[in-house]
Amino acid sequence: MSGRALSFGTVAAAYERFRPGYPESLVDLVTAYAGRPVRRALEIGAGTGKATRLFAGRGVHVTATEPDTAMLEELRRHVPSTVTTRRAAFEDLHPGETFDLVYAAAALHWTRPEERWPRMAALLAPGGVFASFGGPVRLADPAVAEAVRAARQPFLESDEVPSPDGTPTGQHLQWPGTELVLSDWFTDVEQSVVERPLTMSAGDFVGYLSTVSAYLELSVPDREQVYDRILRALPGTVEISADITVHLARRRDDLP
Structure with missing residues (x-):
C-alpha cells in the first residue's frame, strides 16, 4: 500500500468532521441489487466509519478493516458495538470466512491491482455482492472552481486521484466497472449514480481539502499557504457537487 494511501491517519479527526457521509438510499440500492438478505458484510478501507455506520444501522453485521491505526481508533469512537473492527489492508485479508457483501467506500483505488478480483471473490459467498462507491467532492459553480484552481496551481496542478486504469472521466463506464466487466470472477456488473448535493461554509470546504491526499x-x-489562498478565493458559502458513483457486481456461482 502506498504512502499516499496511508497519509490520512495524521488528519483522522478532520476526516471524520469534514468528509461528507452517505445517504440512506445507498444502502437501499445495494440491498435491492443483492435480492436477498445481507446479514454479514466486510468493509475494505473503512476510514472513520462513514459507510460502516450506514450499513450497521440497517442491521448488517459489518467487519470493518482499516490499515491505519489512527483512522481505526477514530472509527471505533463512532460505530456501534455490533461492528467488528480489524487493522488490516485488503492485501492482508486471507480466504476463510465469507460474506454476503464486500464493499469499499472511496477506498478501492488504494488497493493493489495484482490479484484484486480473485482476492475479492474469495471473500464472498457464492452469489455474494461486491460494491464500490465514491466520487469527487467538487465546487458546483464553475467560476468559483476556476478561482480555486488558480489559487492552488502554484502548489498543486490537480487534487484528484486519477483513475487507476486511465479511464477518462467522461467515459460512460467508469473504473472499477471497466475492470469488473473483464473479470472472470464477477458478473451482472451495474453502474449507477446517487445524487449528493451539499452546501458548505468556505471554512468547512477547506477543512475537507485538508483530508485530501494530494494536499x-x-x-x-x-499546505498552510495553499489553504489560505483557497480560503481567500472562496465566497462565504459554497455549493458542492458530490454525487456518488456506485458499482455493483455479483460473484459467479460456478467458481471453485
Whole structure:
C-alpha cells in the first residue's frame, strides 16, 4: 500500500468532521441489487466509519478493516458495538470466512491491482455482492472552481486521484466497472449514480481539502499557504457537487 494511501491517519479527526457521509438510499440500492438478505458484510478501507455506520444501522453485521491505526481508533469512537473492527489492508485479508457483501467506500483505488478480483471473490459467498462507491467532492459553480484552481496551481496542478486504469472521466463506464466487466470472477456488473448535493461554509470546504491526499503530500508550509489562498478565493458559502458513483457486481456461482 502506498504512502499516499496511508497519509490520512495524521488528519483522522478532520476526516471524520469534514468528509461528507452517505445517504440512506445507498444502502437501499445495494440491498435491492443483492435480492436477498445481507446479514454479514466486510468493509475494505473503512476510514472513520462513514459507510460502516450506514450499513450497521440497517442491521448488517459489518467487519470493518482499516490499515491505519489512527483512522481505526477514530472509527471505533463512532460505530456501534455490533461492528467488528480489524487493522488490516485488503492485501492482508486471507480466504476463510465469507460474506454476503464486500464493499469499499472511496477506498478501492488504494488497493493493489495484482490479484484484486480473485482476492475479492474469495471473500464472498457464492452469489455474494461486491460494491464500490465514491466520487469527487467538487465546487458546483464553475467560476468559483476556476478561482480555486488558480489559487492552488502554484502548489498543486490537480487534487484528484486519477483513475487507476486511465479511464477518462467522461467515459460512460467508469473504473472499477471497466475492470469488473473483464473479470472472470464477477458478473451482472451495474453502474449507477446517487445524487449528493451539499452546501458548505468556505471554512468547512477547506477543512475537507485538508483530508485530501494530494494536499497531505505537500510540505506543511506549502499546505498552510495553499489553504489560505483557497480560503481567500472562496465566497462565504459554497455549493458542492458530490454525487456518488456506485458499482455493483455479483460473484459467479460456478467458481471453485
